[in-house]
Amino acid sequence: MRPLNFLYALSALLPTAVAASRHTCRVSPLGHGRDDTDQVLAAIARCGHGGTTIFEEGSFNITRKMTWDLVDAQVDLYGRMSFVPDIDYWLNATNTYRVVFIQDQASWFVITGTDFTIDAHGTGGIQGNGQPWWNFYTTVPRLDGDGRPIALTVYKATRGVIRDFTIDSQPFWCNCVAESKDIVYDGMKCNATNTNPEFFNQNIVPNTDGIDTFRSENVALLNWDITCGDDCIAIKGNSTNVLVKDTICRGGNGIAFGSLAQYVNLTDKVQNVLVDNATMTQINTTIQPNMNNGVYFKSWDGSVNGVPPTGGGGGPGFAKNITLRNIFLNNVSRPTTVSQTNDAKTGDLPSIFRFEDISWENWKGNSLSNEIVALECSAAVNCTGMSFSNIDISIPAGETPKIVCQNAVDVKGLSRGGLVNTACTLDAYALGSPSSSVARAILVTRTERAPSFLDYFVRFGQDADAVADVSTT
Numbered sequence: 001m002r003p004l005n006f007l008y009a010l011s012a013l014l015p016t017a018v019a020a021s022r023h024t025c026r027v028s029p030l031g032h033g034r035d036d037t038d039q040v041l042a043a044i045a046r047c048g049h050g051g052t053t054i055f056e057e058g059s060f061n062i063t064r065k066m067t068w069d070l071v072d073a074q075v076d077l078y079g080r081m082s083f084v085p086d087i088d089y090w091l092n093a094t095n096t097y098r099v100v101f102i103q104d105q106a107s108w109f110v111i112t113g114t115d116f117t118i119d120a121h122g123t124g125g126i127q128g129n130g131q132p133w134w135n136f137y138t139t140v141p142r143l144d145g146d147g148r149p150i151a152l153t154v155y156k157a158t159r160g161v162i163r164d165f166t167i168d169s170q171p172f173w174c175n176c177v178a179e180s181k182d183i184v185y186d187g188m189k190c191n192a193t194n195t196n197p198e199f200f201n202q203n204i205v206p207n208t209d210g211i212d213t214f215r216s217e218n219v220a221l222l223n224w225d226i227t228c229g230d231d232c233i234a235i236k237g238n239s240t241n242v243l244v245k246d247t248i249c250r251g252g253n254g255i256a257f258g259s260l261a262q263y264v265n266l267t268d269k270v271q272n273v274l275v276d277n278a279t280m281t282q283i284n285t286t287i288q289p290n291m292n293n294g295v296y297f298k299s300w301d302g303s304v305n306g307v308p309p310t311g312g313g314g315g316p317g318f319a320k321n322i323t324l325r326n327i328f329l330n331n332v333s334r335p336t337t338v339s340q341t342n343d344a345k346t347g348d349l350p351s352i353f354r355f356e357d358i359s360w361e362n363w364k365g366n367s368l369s370n371e372i373v374a375l376e377c378s379a380a381v382n383c384t385g386m387s388f389s390n391i392d393i394s395i396p397a398g399e400t401p402k403i404v405c406q407n408a409v410d411v412k413g414l415s416r417g418g419l420v421n422t423a424c425t426l427d428a429y430a431l432g433s434p435s436s437s438v439a440r441a442i443l444v445t446r447t448e449r450a451p452s453f454l455d456y457f458v459r460f461g462q463d464a465d466a467v468a469d470v471s472t473t
């Protein structure tokens with residue numbers, strides 16, 4: 001257990017009798033065929049405020065939705081919370097929570113509260129039992145807001161740490177953090193892998209995003225290992241001060257900013273995001289055919305086509321001050337794109353959502369297509385402050401590397417024959433002929449940003465004690 005510094009400070013101020021009265025609850029699985037939900041909730045009710053709850057190794061059978069309200073609490077989760085794969089039951093809206101506003105998503109397990117650590121010690125977490133869900137949805141359309149539950153939702157939480165946690169076979173999004181502040185996830189594994197040979201060579205695990213962040217600030221995602229068929233990490237509206245560090249994404253869509261601007265009457269603000277040391281890698285394509293992007297940005301366009309959760313568009317806002325540093329690509333279809341035409345229809349208005357001050361630094365690896373960079377920005381606002389340095393990505397032998405630049409003004413660092421292209425406003429801006437059979441786009445180096453945010457967050461993220469240092473000063 002690693003209590004937070006400020007808890008030491010707090011307990012020093014309290015009478016020792018109070019400090020000594022902290023409860024410890026210890027819970028073991030009841031065994032096959034038995035329902036563990038009652039005893040799990042009873043332990044959290046007794047020890048979730050000012051105590052420690054220990055869930056022993058093994059499988060806890062969870063048959064209904066649950067909220068853990070944790071205040072000044074430690075949970076040692078050695079075992080797995082296994083959610084019964086009763087699809088009809090969970091799809092009944094009364095049986096899940098609807099706390100995640102964006103796209104009306106459903107949750108079966110919500111963590112809320114303040115000043116807590118959940119340590120799953122590398123053995124514990126959640127068994128999502130996703131295979132029956134994925135099989136089922138090969139015959140039924142998937143719609144946002146249709147009630148498929150998010151595996152782990154952190155909602156209205158402050159100063160929480162989730163450590164060395166494994167989520168196996170999430171039916172839908174693996175994680176969501178919403179309306180929360182000062183949250184550190186250090187060590188998260190999610191794995192949505194189809195094992196049904198009937199569906200080999202197809203992606204039957206769409207929407208198994210590693211995490212969606214929404215209306216949250218100071219969020220650190222450290223040491224994530226995500227196997228999925230959709231966005232590895234999706235930064236959605238009003239996510240600010242987000243650090244994504246030491247991530248591996250296996251299959252799926254890569255790291256996303258978006259979709260943004262879906263809600264015409266809500267402003268989406270995304271600001272101060274650093275992605276440092278992320279690998280996007282293809283896996284066995286029989287198991288998961290997609291590795292679609294490195295990092296990509298997506299907004300809806302400027303017209304309103306229907307209403308959320310499934311329709312929408314026309315929303316205002318911006319995504320700015322974003323750094324994508326030390327990115328490794330292994331057989332991705334498209335390394336990086338900005339697109340502003342999510343669900344667009346012919347004749348739609350251009351998006352009013354702005355992408356500003358985005359920096360791509362130190363990218364290595366290979367792309368399966370020749371399109372290394374595609375900035376397809378909205379004519380209504382333009383992309384501004386797009387900056388590239390040390391981009392070294394190979395494309396298939398014999399092809400000519402391509403950069404697409406639409407409505408992106410003052411792009412820095414994209415070069416042709418050593419010349420810096422300072423006004424990338426051409427529709428299709430091709431790099432010079434490759435000098436070898438493996439074409440590479442070598443882009444100029446730029447002065448690095450001041451490292452203050454990184455320093456802050458590395459401290460913030462790597463050590464729970466630092467969370468308290470930061471939040472109490």
Ligand SMILES: *[C@@H]1O[C@H](CO)[C@@H](O)[C@H](O)[C@H]1NC(C)=O
Pocket residue numbers: 031032033034035036061062063084
């Ligand atoms: C979980 O509990 C339900 C209800 O008691 C029971 O029907 C089911 O068999 C249990 N599942 C497992 C895997 O133990």
Ligand SMILES: *[C@@H]1O[C@H](CO)[C@@H](O)[C@H](O)[C@H]1NC(C)=O
Pocket residue numbers: 092093094
């Ligand atoms: C959903 O569950 C509630 C409570 O158990 C029940 O009253 C209702 O009939 C169910 N709805 C459907 C469509 O099954």
Ligand SMILES: *[C@@H]1O[C@H](CO)[C@@H](O)[C@H](O)[C@H]1NC(C)=O
Pocket residue numbers: 191192193195225227250
């Ligand atoms: C994900 O699960 C599949 C199927 O169980 C397994 O083969 C694979 O090794 C797992 N991936 C990781 C990264 O653990």
Ligand SMILES: *[C@@H]1O[C@H](CO)[C@@H](O)[C@H](O)[C@H]1NC(C)=O
Pocket residue numbers: 223245246247248277278279
């Ligand atoms: C980058 O992240 C990987 C995990 O994905 C980790 O193994 C590696 O040590 C990290 N590299 C650096 C330089 O921190």
Ligand SMILES: *[C@@H]1O[C@H](CO)[C@@H](O)[C@H](O)[C@H]1NC(C)=O
Pocket residue numbers: 215237238266267268269
């Ligand atoms: C984002 O925050 C702003 C206030 O800064 C608010 O007006 C807006 O509605 C929020 N958007 C969302 C999606 O919550």
Ligand SMILES: *[C@@H]1O[C@H](CO)[C@@H](O)[C@H](O)[C@H]1NC(C)=O
Pocket residue numbers: 281282283284330331
């Ligand atoms: C990338 O593609 C090449 C050629 O198909 C293949 O040999 C290699 O194993 C792939 N790498 C990964 C990590 O899948």
Ligand SMILES: *[C@@H]1O[C@H](CO)[C@@H](O)[C@H](O)[C@H]1NC(C)=O
Pocket residue numbers: 284285286287
């Ligand atoms: C990919 O997975 C399939 C199905 O499990 C297996 O038959 C095949 O051998 C795997 N390919 C490689 C290169 O591991």
Ligand SMILES: *[C@@H]1O[C@H](CO)[C@@H](O)[C@H](O)[C@H]1NC(C)=O
Pocket residue numbers: 263264265307308
């Ligand atoms: C925002 O628009 C949605 C439809 O897109 C509507 O359901 C909602 O009531 C509106 N909210 C406000 C505050 O106007």
Ligand SMILES: *[C@@H]1O[C@H](CO)[C@@H](O)[C@H](O)[C@H]1NC(C)=O
Pocket residue numbers: 379380381382407409425
């Ligand atoms: C977008 O950039 C072009 C080219 O610099 C400029 O002519 C146009 O006025 C800009 N549009 C906006 C909305 O700033």
Ligand SMILES: *[C@@H]1O[C@H](CO)[C@@H](O)[C@H](O)[C@H]1NC(C)=O
Pocket residue numbers: 272273274321322323450451452453454
């Ligand atoms: C931009 O974000 C970085 C972190 O990536 C942070 O250090 C810096 O302070 C931010 N800049 C502004 C002007 O907010």
